[in-house]
Amino acid sequence: MSIEATISNYYxxxxxxxxxxxxxxxADDAAIYDPVGKPALNPEKDSEKLFTILTNFYxxxxxxxxxxxxxxxxxxxxxxxxxxxxxxxxxNAEGITTF
Incomplete structure (x- = not known):
């Protein structure tokens, strides 16, 4: 998959x-720092919590x-x-994410 396609799929x-x-x-070894300076989140382990918050709140x-x-x-x-x-x-919010 191209970088553009991967980024599109992500968003x-x-x-x-x-x-x-x-x-x-x-990636399998991805770590998410959101916001920058916070301890890393493990997407595999923490995604359920993240998406539960999103679906319950928004x-x-x-x-x-x-x-x-x-x-x-x-x-x-x-x-x-x-x-x-x-x-x-x-x-509303805006920002820059790096991969």
């Missing part, structure tokens, strides 16, 4: 709240890739996120 699976699709887009979860920068096997993605909580409150 599409996250927005669809599809933990298996999201895990399938990650009625809408959209994440859009705005820019994709690829250098060799490293990628930076600028993204924008819009969420609506189950109580109807909306929030």
């Amino acid at each position: 599409n699976s996250l927005a669809a709240m599809n933990p298996q699709g999201w895990l399938d887009s990650l 009625s809408k979860f959209e994440i859009e890739r705005e820019s994709l920068f690829i250098v060799n096997n490293e990628v930076a993605v600028k993204w924008k996120m819009i969420v609506v909580s189950k109580n109807g409150k909306e929030a």
Whole structure:
């Protein structure tokens, strides 16, 4: 799978709240630092907790890739996120994720 396809699968699976699709887009030894500076999360071990929080809290979860920068096997993605909580409150965020 190409880097672009893998990144698309990652974000599409996250927005669809599809933990298996999201895990399938990650390397077996992936570690997630979110936010930067926090201890690493193990996606395989911690994905159920993450996706349970997402599905319990949000009625809408959209994440859009705005820019994709690829250098060799490293990628930076600028993204924008819009969420609506189950109580109807909306929030926006944006950031950059590196792979």
